[in-house]
Amino acid sequence: MGLENGYIIEYDRLERLQFEGQYKDGKKEGIGFNYHSNGNIFYKGYFRNNFEDLFAFIYTSSGKLIFCWPY
DSSP, X not given: OOOOOEEEEEEOTTOOEEEEEEEETTEEEEEEEEEOXXXXXXXXXXXXXXXXXXXXXXXXXXXXXXXXXXX
């Protein structure tokens, strides 16, 4: 059994979408999305070594853009 690679969709224990995006060697790597518990996007951007990195858009749970890098 190897580490996860490719496009992955993750759900929490209540089957709510939490993350979708690229994995490499079992870690978030590349473009991905984190979600609020209501299903709206929280983070849209790049991941490196399992962490949010580089270009990013961050939204409130109501969908309002509150951060953009680079802007």
